[in-house]
Amino acid sequence: MDRREIKSIVESILFVWSEPIHIDVLMSIIEQDKRTTREIIKEMQDEMEHYRRGIIINEHNDYFQLSTRKEHDKYLKKLVKNSNRKISNSSMEVLALVAYNQPITRIEIDNIRGVKSYSSIDTLRSKGLIEEVGRSDAIGKPIQYGTTIEFLRLFDLKNLEELPEIEEIDKLTQILDEDDEN
Numbered sequence: 669m670d671r672r673e674i675k676s677i678v679e680s681i682l683f684v685w686s687e688p689i690h691i692d693v694l695m696s697i698i699e700q701d702k703r704t705t706r707e708i709i710k711e712m713q714d715e716m717e718h719y720r721r722g723i724i725i726n727e728h729n730d731y732f733q734l735s736t737r738k739e740h741d742k743y744l745k746k747l748v749k750n751s752n753r754k755i756s757n758s759s760m761e762v763l764a765l766v767a768y769n770q771p772i773t774r775i776e777i778d779n780i781r782g783v784k785s786y787s788s789i790d791t792l793r794s795k796g797l798i799e800e801v802g803r804s805d806a807i808g809k810p811i812q813y814g815t816t817i818e819f820l821r822l823f824d825l826k827n828l829e830e831l832p833e834i835e836e837i838d839k840l841t842q843i844l845d846e847d848d849e850n
Contacts (some may be wrong), residue, residue, distance in 0.1 A: 674698055679734075687786050723735035755795070761787040763797060767819065767831060770802050789813065797822065807808035809812055 677698055682689065695705040709732060713725050716841040722740060726733050736744060755763065762785050765777050777785045801814035815828070825831065 671708065671711075674708055678708060678712065680733060680812075682725065682734040686729060687784065688726075688733040691732065693731045694732065745846040748815065755797075756788070756791070758783075758785075759788040759791050763792055763815075763819070766792070766798050766813050767815050767828070768834070769815035770828075771804075772814075773804050773806070773812055774805075775810055777813075 673810055678694060681694065681697060691702060691709075693706055694709075695702055698705065700708070709725060709727075714725050715721075722736060724737055725733050726735050743835045757850075761781065762777055765780055766772055769776070771791065774785055777789070789798070794796040796816055796818040798819070799816050802810050802812045804812055819825075
């Protein structure tokens with residue numbers, strides 16, 4: 669595999685993962701030694717700077733992450749401010765898990781979903797739909813999340829007791845699936 673292809677793979681990994689990823693994980697995935705992996709990332713950083721790309725690769729203690737340039741923040745804020753952004757399916761899934769299982773930790777959410785939930789949790793927190801409600805007694809005292817008043821307002825609920833029962837949701841899903849088939 670040539671260096672150009674390896675760079676493409678690293679960029680894909682950093683884009684999809686969205687969280688900081690350790691160099692040891694990257695090097696095991698791309699099957700390169702640490703020195704070569706560092707060289708590849710450095711070349712990518714230099715190319716992004718040379719072409720003045722809108723995304724860059726940040727490094728923090730051997731962790732790497734794609735991000736936007738800080739100097740573009742004022743433009744990105746306009747986009748976010750002016751958009752009526754919907755909640756993604758993955759964020760909606762996390763929101764449902766929090767609503768029906770609160771208080772719940774990120775690790776518990778990840779275990780139920782089978783995928784990392786950092787991004788969805790951050791999105792839901794920034795939208796004011798979930799918040800930290802305490803700490804678990806588990807090792808490391810992980811943060812527990814619960815829904816907010818904004819969540820109740822958004823879904824027009826007086827309280828959490830008004831959440832539909834899971835059986836009701838299953839029935840509605842079956843009806844919608846049948847309609848889609850016809």
